[in-house]
Amino acid sequence: MNSKDFSAGMMPRRRFLELGLKSGIAIAVAPPLLSNLVSCSRPIELSGPGLDMDKAVLNRVIAKALRQGGDFADVYIETRHSRQIVMEESSFKSGLYGISQGAGVRVISGDKTGYAYTEEVTEENLLRAAEVASYVARNGKTIQPVEVKSASRLSFVTVKRPLEDIADSRRIEIMERANQAALDYDPRIRMALIDYNDQVRGRVIANSEGLYLRDELPLLFFIVQTMSDDGVSRHMSRERISEHSGFELFEKDTPEAVAQRAARESIAMLDARDAPAGTMDVVMENGFGGVLIHEAVGHPLEADNIARGIGAFTGKMGQKVATDVFTMVDDGTLPNFRGTINFDDEGTQAQRNVLIDKGVLQGYMTDILSARQLDLPRTGNGRRESFRHFPIPRMTNTFIEPGKDTPEDILADTRSGIYVQSLSGGSVNPVTGIFNFTCREAYIIENGRKTYPIKGATLIGSCLGVISNIDAVANDLAFGPGICGKGQMAEVTAGQPTVRIRGINVGGSRS
Amino acid sequence: MNNQELANRLIGRGRRMGASEVEVFIQNSRNLSIRVRNEDIETVQEAASGGVGFRVIVDGGLGFSHCNDFSDRALNDTLEQAIAFARLTTPDEHNTLPSDKPHQDVAGLYDASIVNIAMDKKIDMALELEAHAMKDPRITHSSGASFGEGETEVLVANSKGLLKIYRSSVCSVGVSVVAEKGDQRHTGWESCARRFFDDLESLEKIGMEAAKKAYEMLDPRMVSTQRAAVIFDPAVARSLVGGIIAAINGERVLQGASFLKDSMDERFASELLTIIDDGLRPGGLGSKPFDGEGVPTATRTLVEQGVLRGFLFNTYAANRAGVDSTGNASRSGFTGLPSIGTHNLYLKAGPDKAEDILANTQRGLLLKGVTGYGINPVNGNYSGGASGFWVENGRIVHPVQGLTIGGSAHDILNNIDMMADDLDMNRSFSAPTFRVREMQIGGA
Numbered sequence: 001m002n003s004k005d006f007s008a009g010m011m012p013r014r015r016f017l018e019l020g021l022k023s024g025i026a027i028a029v030a031p032p033l034l035s036n037l038v039s040c041s042r043p044i045e046l047s048g049p050g051l052d053m054d055k056a057v058l059n060r061v062i063a064k065a066l067r068q069g070g071d072f073a074d075v076y077i078e079t080r081h082s083r084q085i086v087m088e089e090s091s092f093k094s095g096l097y098g099i100s101q102g103a104g105v106r107v108i109s110g111d112k113t114g115y116a117y118t119e120e121v122t123e124e125n126l127l128r129a130a131e132v133a134s135y136v137a138r139n140g141k142t143i144q145p146v147e148v149k150s151a152s153r154l155s156f157v158t159v160k161r162p163l164e165d166i167a168d169s170r171r172i173e174i175m176e177r178a179n180q181a182a183l184d185y186d187p188r189i190r191m192a193l194i195d196y197n198d199q200v201r202g203r204v205i206a207n208s209e210g211l212y213l214r215d216e217l218p219l220l221f222f223i224v225q226t227m228s229d230d231g232v233s234r235h236m237s238r239e240r241i242s243e244h245s246g247f248e249l250f251e252k253d254t255p256e257a258v259a260q261r262a263a264r265e266s267i268a269m270l271d272a273r274d275a276p277a278g279t280m281d282v283v284m285e286n287g288f289g290g291v292l293i294h295e296a297v298g299h300p301l302e303a304d305n306i307a308r309g310i311g312a313f314t315g316k317m318g319q320k321v322a323t324d325v326f327t328m329v330d331d332g333t334l335p336n337f338r339g340t341i342n343f344d345d346e347g348t349q350a351q352r353n354v355l356i357d358k359g360v361l362q363g364y365m366t367d368i369l370s371a372r373q374l375d376l377p378r379t380g381n382g383r384r385e386s387f388r389h390f391p392i393p394r395m396t397n398t399f400i401e402p403g404k405d406t407p408e409d410i411l412a413d414t415r416s417g418i419y420v421q422s423l424s425g426g427s428v429n430p431v432t433g434i435f436n437f438t439c440r441e442a443y444i445i446e447n448g449r450k451t452y453p454i455k456g457a458t459l460i461g462s463c464l465g466v467i468s469n470i471d472a473v474a475n476d477l478a479f480g481p482g483i484c485g486k487g488q489m490a491e492v493t494a495g496q497p498t499v500r501i502r503g504i505n506v507g508g509s510r511s
Numbered sequence: 512m513n514n515q516e517l518a519n520r521l522i523g524r525g526r527r528m529g530a531s532e533v534e535v536f537i538q539n540s541r542n543l544s545i546r547v548r549n550e551d552i553e554t555v556q557e558a559a560s561g562g563v564g565f566r567v568i569v570d571g572g573l574g575f576s577h578c579n580d581f582s583d584r585a586l587n588d589t590l591e592q593a594i595a596f597a598r599l600t601t602p603d604e605h606n607t608l609p610s611d612k613p614h615q616d617v618a619g620l621y622d623a624s625i626v627n628i629a630m631d632k633k634i635d636m637a638l639e640l641e642a643h644a645m646k647d648p649r650i651t652h653s654s655g656a657s658f659g660e661g662e663t664e665v666l667v668a669n670s671k672g673l674l675k676i677y678r679s680s681v682c683s684v685g686v687s688v689v690a691e692k693g694d695q696r697h698t699g700w701e702s703c704a705r706r707f708f709d710d711l712e713s714l715e716k717i718g719m720e721a722a723k724k725a726y727e728m729l730d731p732r733m734v735s736t737q738r739a740a741v742i743f744d745p746a747v748a749r750s751l752v753g754g755i756i757a758a759i760n761g762e763r764v765l766q767g768a769s770f771l772k773d774s775m776d777e778r779f780a781s782e783l784l785t786i787i788d789d790g791l792r793p794g795g796l797g798s799k800p801f802d803g804e805g806v807p808t809a810t811r812t813l814v815e816q817g818v819l820r821g822f823l824f825n826t827y828a829a830n831r832a833g834v835d836s837t838g839n840a841s842r843s844g845f846t847g848l849p850s851i852g853t854h855n856l857y858l859k860a861g862p863d864k865a866e867d868i869l870a871n872t873q874r875g876l877l878l879k880g881v882t883g884y885g886i887n888p889v890n891g892n893y894s895g896g897a898s899g900f901w902v903e904n905g906r907i908v909h910p911v912q913g914l915t916i917g918g919s920a921h922d923i924l925n926n927i928d929m930m931a932d933d934l935d936m937n938r939s940f941s942a943p944t945f946r947v948r949e950m951q952i953g954g955a
């Protein structure tokens with residue numbers, strides 16, 4: 001999932017990433033035990049107060065940030081303990097452990113944002129960051145900050161088996177089980193790549209409106225890729241599970257089941273034939289296919305480009321933009337989901353936001369800045385990858401609401417076209433609304449039936465075109481986890497029931 | 512204590528904790544990012560950051576940890592974690608660190624003066640760039656213009672006596688604008704990145720190019736699904752070449768996950784295709800004197816007139832393959848293990864003029880924009896979204912968008928039949944214009 005917005009598409013930012021000036025946490029992870037070396041159940045101690053930073057200091061930093069002017073300021077402190085174990089070709093290839101801490105100070109003055117961060121979280125460094133961030137507010141109007149006070153927020157994350165209590169030997173065991181299940185599935189499965197990640201992110205948010213919040217969120221991310229090879233063709237498939245959760249995730253969905261799903265696709269796709277090219281009807285199976293509307297509709301409904309007056313949905317609030325069967329929701333409160341956040345990285349309570357209701361545009365996803373600019377409510381979508389980034393509007397768990405049809409009826413009612421079972425991912429230009437996504441597992445539909453598999457084809461269209469062409473929505477809503485990039489990463493889920501889209505352009509290699 | 516002393520002390524400590532080999536990677540950087548829109552500042556972000564990555568080997572097992580807290584206690588605990596992990600992973604005799612081989616310095620990587628240029632001047636440059644891009648009346652909105660700079664110091668040291676440091680800088684400007692007409696919207700962006708501030712191109716040129724990319728796409732028309740020639744603009748060559756590079760990644764080749772795994776010294780593409788990776792080009796945006804684990808970089812021909820000549824290796828993959836590292840260990844900062852990547856990658860220029868390629872195309876697509884993942888490195892399948900211009904009788908007739916292109920790597924690469932001489936080496940990936948004689952195009 002890659003949104004080609006201004007910053008993501010710009011060379012400068014990319015160069016910076018290449019040069020390693022980046023946050024560094026591509027995939028992040030948490031602390032546990034080692035088989036022979038006791039463990040780090042004792043968390044690594046970082047220097048300085050970190051998340052325990054005194055509220056009086058935070059008040060002084062916020063005051064300093066607003067001294068030259070500005071109408072909002074906040075401080076964000078973060079610590080992250082991450083862990084990754086990689087298994088390839090039946091070997092535990094590497095183990096990675098990372099700790100990272102830092103804090104950022106932001107000043108908003110009108111439409112301007114100033115931001116600076118420090119990795120050594122001391123009062124002196126925070127004050128310096130506040131001074132740098134306040135540069136943009138010179139000569140702006142000034143407000144008097146409110147003293148920060150602890151607030152409370154609803155939580156949608158429950159943990160039964162905390163990651164900190166899990167010995168590494170158990171992580172290893174999970175990975176071995178997945179590897180074995182993949183290899184046992186079929187002799188043509190030549191290799192499994194298993195990537196186990198967990199992390200615990202602690203955050204403190206304090207702002208000039210007097211808000212103070214602190215919490216800690218665990219995140220588990222387990223990825224199995226399998227490669228089949230029958231001497232003629234080869235297919236790499238991928239299956240992922242992820243939740244803000246403890247180790248109980250593997251009781252809900254076993255490592256064997258995850259690996260078997262990946263292996264099934266690898267074997268099925270060995271028979272893939274060339275895909276056709278041109279415009280045709282597409283039936284998308286329920287689940288991570290929701291990445292389609294994440295890209296095509298979700299990104300263009302993020303309020304930053306709307307506030308700039310350039311987003312594809314600018315000026316369309318209250319208008320009919322899709323068919324009656326189409327209702328789309330972004331919901332940061334789904335229990336333990338990968339995109340669930342309790343409160344966003346600006347402290348706004350997560351909530352259920354209906355974006356499009358029976359085809360009518362109802363809402364944009366805002367952060368504090370875009371909500372002010374558009375005079376809209378804060379929706380709890382102000383998110384950031386780490387303390388090295390300031391918040392921008394992002395999705396959480398985004399999905400199409402279930403409809404009345406059954407998936408069987410939708411397929412039977414489609415004379416010809418493509419049945420898409422899984423996607424690799426996609427991207428969108430949020431200004432033009434032109435999106436693309438790439439199939440990993442797809443089949444030709446003939447006379448209402450799934451027939452033979454076809455090689456991975458790109459599907460493209462425009463956001464307004466696609467939602468007015470969704471003419472059937474089934475009752476089988478399901479979700480899949482994803483990583484969304486928009487100049488910075490965010491963990492999300494995308495969901496949908498089985499849907500049919502009339503007339504999408506398919507990038508095949510034959511006519 | 513300076514970073515060299517720190518690195519040596521940490522290596523000694525790791526050895527005492529029981530690691531047979533220890534690598535310390537320290538990266539410190541500073542960056543500034545300015546973004547303006549509608550003639551005013553939108554964001555200013557500035558920060559300095561740094562951290563340490565530990566790679567350790569214990570009895571053949573590999574462990575890694577990283578930390579951005581330089582306190583003695585945090586570094587110690589982090590190092591301990593790497594060693595604990597190394598005891599857990601599967602022993603592999605190919606896990607070794609490179610020995611100390613002398614490297615040559617690369618000129619022109621670090622401009623010490625960027626930091627001294629006043630903030631107001633940098634803001635003014637972004638404002639001026641936006642103004643140039645907004646001049647044309649067809650441009651209705653600005654998505655913003657930016658100035659960015661960064662400098663980085665990288666230190667790699669290991670227990671085999673290797674200790675190397677280099678500094679680099681980059682500065683860049685970019686702008687993105689929108690052209691509108693009725694319900695139509697098109698975006699255009701252009702940027703320029705250089706190691707040295709004084710080498711940045713004229714702001715007027717960059718701004719006008721961004722505007723042109725937006726307005727020249729106005730009034731696109733659809734074409735029917737057909738097979739036709741596709742002319743690849745230099746900006747989109749990566750969508751083909753990226754898949755080749757991923758397929759000659761030594762580790763993926765060893766795993767059998769590559770459509771080129773059995774193609775060494777064989778012809779798999781048109782004779783017009785020669786691909787070179789150059790780590791040593793003075794001032795190159797991808798240049799570096801040594802790779803992410805301290806191995807000297809080189810200039811290598813990867814594909815010579817359509818024949819595969821070289822895979823890419825870091826030390827681990829080279830050990831497995833029984834060859835020497837090619838100096839292609841890539842590292843994205845201090846937070847991860849070295850993977851495999853290229854430096855300045857380019858397609859060698861050919862004999863043709865870009866305008867002659869167009870003039871010699873009876874019917875086809877001049878490809879300016881692609882979306883999707885490019886060539887699938889595992890099986891060589893290619894599919895993408897496409898936009899650009901439709902060509903009839905050697906002339907551009909109208910813009911096109913919403914098309915698809917597809918094919919197999921084998922068919923596409925063997926069908927490259929014209930290669931232009933318009934190679935611009937100022938990017939870490941460069942290609943001239945080239946033509947694929949025929950590809951499947953998906954349309955109405």
